[in-house]
Amino acid sequence: MNTAHNKGEGCIAISYSKSKYMSVINDYNVISFNASNSDAACISRIIEIFTLNKIRIEGQKLALITGVVIPDTGATADEVNLLLSRCASLCSNEEKEMALRQIAVNDAKVAIQQASGESRTISEVKSRKSSRMDREEAERRFHNANSRLAEQVERVAIVKTIPGLLFDEAAYIGKGINLSKLNNFKKASFVSSEIINMLSTLEGGYAIRFIHDSLAELTTAIKNILKQCIPPTDRYELDNGGVLKSQAFVEYYHVDNGLLRAMISAEEYVSYIFSRTKISETKRKIFSN
Structure with a gap:
């Protein structure tokens, strides 16, 4: 059994617990984001800050009732500004990719026109008719390009919602937040399962899913302890x-x-x-x- 001494003389804190809820709270660690971290770490940290901000009130209630302190965001204005800068860069890269996929769609349209003979002169059409295989191949190329574009449009929309999760924590921190960067995004009020599912398919998606699931487990632990400690009304x-x-x-x-x-x-x-x-x-x- 691992033990650790508290600041109070003679008081010993036991790290092992038969309470699964307390184990979740005790084992959760917050690590700040730095410039050398990945895009996945950036997104994970934003989701973490947003979630810990949302359960701060429940944490205060738990501390009042039991003295147990839950993990806080640990976020500073400098870190929030760094996260916003990384998100701006991430959004820009995703928009560039979207532009490239739009070009691919446009090229595929031209290929369909050429295969149909729509852009040829009368003499060219007479001398050489487009084959059905050319037309089918051009349409297949257009379908694939259009599908990839639609996926990227959705991805851009999702990525743009992520920095909006920082609004509440920015308001909590107050001074030092780069409001010009923050206000480039719209405030987001929740992290939907669709967003998590989409992000999980991206590079580094495992990290995002891991953080999201860990936060869900932490939230459940806090809410369940509070439910047990508050007298019922039934x-x-x-x-x-x-x-x-x-x-x-x-x-x-x-x-x-x-x-x-x-x-x-x-x-x-x-x-x-x-x-x-x-x-x-x-x-x-x-x-x-």
């Missing part, structure tokens, strides 16, 4: 020890109870506390008569 749950169970969860997840979490799971602990309390209540009822 009457049935309240009548069946809902308040007591939520109090037991708070005690279990408290920042100082790392040793407890290393020995027993949350469900086992709450079940033990609940059953012990039920026994005590039953005894009190017996001897109160």
Whole structure:
């Protein structure tokens, strides 16, 4: 079992936990983006900053209830500006590729016209008719070129939404943000599954998918702990020890109870506390008569 000393004298933090939710929170590490990192790292970091910004309020609630501190974005104005610059370059490259694919579509159109004889003189048409194979090949070339263009148009649209995910964190940071760069993009309010699926097919897509899935796991862990620690409003749950169970969860997840979490799971602990309390209540009822 790995242990690490806290700043408090005599206080030991246990890194191992039988709580899968606490393990997810404890194991999540934030690494800032730098200029030598890849485009995939840039996109991953933006998604990370956006997601950690969104769950900041839940994190504050969790800290208030249990003292547990969740990972924060760790973002600075300089890093956000660097991410915006990389995104601007990335968008420019994608637009250049889109222009090249548009040229390929235009060339394919010309090839169809030539194969159909539309651009030939009367004498040329009479002396040499286009063959059906030439026409089919030209149409196949146009179809492929048009399909590639459509894919790139969608890709450009997706890439342009990515820097828009930084608006909320930029507002949170405040000073030092290059607003002229930021305002070149439109604010994005969510990362859709379609965007992740599209990005996963790109170079470095594995990294983007990995970060997205890790953040989803972290978000789920935080929300589930909060749900367990907050007393229920459902009457049935309240009548069946809902308040007591939520109090037991708070005690279990408290920042100082790392040793407890290393020995027993949350469900086992709450079940033990609940059953012990039920026994005590039953005894009190017996001897109160």
